[in-house]
Amino acid sequence: MLKEKNISSETIKRLIIYLRYLDMLRKRKIKVISSENITSYLNVQPSQFRKDLSFFGEFGKRGVGYDVENLAGAIEKILGLEDEIDVILVGVGKLGAALVQYSGFKKINVRIAACFDKNPEKIGARVGSMVIEDIKNAGKIIKATGIRVAVICVPVEEAQPVAEHIVKLGIKGILNFTPTVLVLPGSVYVSNVDMASELGNLIYYLKK
Amino acid sequence: MLKEKNISSETIKRLIIYLRYLDMLRKRKIKVISSENITSYLNVQPSQFRKDLSFFGEFGKRGVGYDVENLAGAIEKILGLEDEIDVILVGVGKLGAALVQYSGFKKINVRIAACFDKNPEKIGARVGSMVIEDIKNAGKIIKATGIRVAVICVPVEEAQPVAEHIVKLGIKGILNFTPTVLVLPGSVYVSNVDMASELGNLIYYLKK
DSSP: OHHHHHHHHHHHHHHHHHHHHHHHHHHOOOEOHHHHHHHHHTTTTTTHHHHHHHHHTTSSBBBBEEEHHHHHHHHOOOOOOOOOEEEEEEOSHHHHHHTOOOOHHHHTEEEEEEEEOOOOOTTTTTETTTEEEEEEGHHHHHHOOOOOEEOOOOOOHHHHHHHHEEEEEOOOEEOOOSSSSOOTTTTTTTOEEEEEHHHHHHHHHOOO | OOOTTTTOOOHHHHHHHHHHHHHHHTTTOOOOOOOHHHHHHHTTTTHHHHHHHHHTOOOSTTBBBBBBBHHHHHHHHHHHHOOOOOEEEEESHHHHHHHTHHHHHHHHTTTEEEEEEETTTTTTOTTTTEEEEEGGGGHHHHHHHHOOEEEOOGGGGGGGHHHHHHHTTTOOOOOOOOSOOOOOOOEEEEEEOHHHHHHHHHHHHHOO
């Protein structure tokens, strides 16, 4: 898929970050922006920014810049974020509970539609406005809703069996918050949020 | 710094992921591993793996593979993770509280040594084994401990002023969990953990 389109996941992630910056500009009532300005705080070269956009068409006017509102709308469309997407979350521990209420997901039009745990003491309890469901009901809920994306934040030793289980139930994309490598069929798209690796990276550069 | 050494932060992050995988192999008592095997589940090409290691010396034996224990030790040394590093955390909301107790940081030998909030109702309360400190005491604690790295998970609108404040107090590296772009002096190293952008990326590819 990536090769066909020749659009890397790095490009897609940058588009989301551009969108976030454009959102900030919208709030500040800034109407037009240059590629130099938009990239100056994002650790991205202006040429990279222009290249990222070039995959999708022509944006901006030479010598004028980019219309903030138009560009934000175009990126939302590219990313398919105009329509709300429902996902499930598995593992309502401390991190899971925090993610259920995380505002950043709402910003990209993602809604956690159901959350699951296997701990009987948690099942039926509330987290924010949601009730924690028994993981045994995941199959039913996935089938009824057609949800294909799951966020996993179970304990690390449960990550692999939980991932295999939900893939069998129809999940096609997993956002993995556990610090482990999931071994799954190639047809499943796994994205890892690796909080420790970001921190390790930061420390490496500070030590040098 | 990056240019001098010609080692990208992508390489460093991959090293941390290799290390995690080697840890799993160690636990499973696997002694020797090929570059094909180590990379097959990590979305990395064997050639990339060998290139990443080549920056730091010679590892592995042609036709034999890599000694798991030796390679893990070497990567820990490269990353400077043999010695425990203390960091502070600012903003003990739901996500902050989850991060204080997040096991992945311990795995890379990072310890959250102090956590801060400005909410009087939180100051003095416990989160895990820690007491939440008044942000007003951050200067004193940073000075006394020599800590240079901070994890920020305050509400998004407070991220910029909080970051500026702790940079004045001596912080040189920030792991930013807020979905915003921090505008700071070039001497400060900022790393963003962007949970929404990973999820957006996942959804983009599933939609195509």
